[in-house]
Amino acid sequence: xxxxxxxxxxxxxxxxxxxxxxxxxxxxxxxxxxxxxxxxxxxxxxxxxxxxxxxxxxxxxxxxxxxxxxxxxxxxxxxxxxxxxxxxxxxxxxxxxxxxxxxxxxxxxxxxxxxxxxxxxxxxxxxxxxxxxxxxxxxxxxxxxxxxxxxxxxxxxxxxxxxxxxxxxxxxxxxxxxxxxxxxxxxxxxxxxxxxxx
Numbered sequence: 001x002x003x004x005x006x007x008x009x010x011x012x013x014x015x016x017x018x019x020x021x022x023x024x025x026x027x028x029x030x031x032x033x034x035x036x037x038x039x040x041x042x043x044x045x046x047x048x049x050x051x052x053x054x055x056x057x058x059x060x061x062x063x064x065x066x067x068x069x070x071x072x073x074x075x076x077x078x079x080x081x082x083x084x085x086x087x088x089x090x091x092x093x094x095x096x097x098x099x100x101x102x103x104x105x106x107x108x109x110x111x112x113x114x115x116x117x118x119x120x121x122x123x124x125x126x127x128x129x130x131x132x133x134x135x136x137x138x139x140x141x142x143x144x145x146x147x148x149x150x151x152x153x154x155x156x157x158x159x160x161x162x163x164x165x166x167x168x169x170x171x172x173x174x175x176x177x178x179x180x181x182x183x184x185x186x187x188x189x190x191x192x193x194x195x196x197x198x
Contacts, residue, residue, distance in 0.1 A: 051157070068097075080169045115169045154171070
């Protein structure tokens with residue numbers, strides 16, 4: 001439904017390549033902005049009313065204009081604000097700068113809400129970057145564990161396992177496996193700039 005065609009993904013790859021040029025600046029800003037974030041802990045459940053209609057779909061505003069990783073702002077806005085069930089195409093993240101930025105980082109990377117810029121996830125924690133990327137490739141979407149969630153800003157809806165930001169951004173779903181909770185998250189939902197970088 002909201003996924004991009006293969007042609008659109010490859011066309012978007014050109015803009016993703018341009019984004020690689022800003023890799024070191026983005027990585028440094030990301031690391032500095034993430035210094036005081038509380039990450040990990042037990043899952044916090046949320047109520048359905050988090051996803052009530054607001055000024056722009058389920059959020060107050062559209063997504064940021066300067067999203068990271070070369071993701072499509074149009075796709076991001078649809079997934080984040082006007083969607084409860086669909087996802088970006090499986091493997092979409094592999095056609096962005098996501099993997100390059102993860103491998104270039106000197107430690108965990110903080111992922112920010114594409115609408116508000118609030119921190120949502122930090123990874124990898126308790127595993128290598130290769131393990132994080134490998135698990136994400138296997139499932140088709142960036143896959144986070146409880147230790148990598150910023151619970152001040154993330155909730156899992158009791159009724160469905162839908163994973164959302166406290167401000168109403170659709171992120172993805174909790175799809176537990178034998179290792180525990182696994183948050184299967186759309187990259188377009190977590191490609192925001194930190195609030196102080198917008």
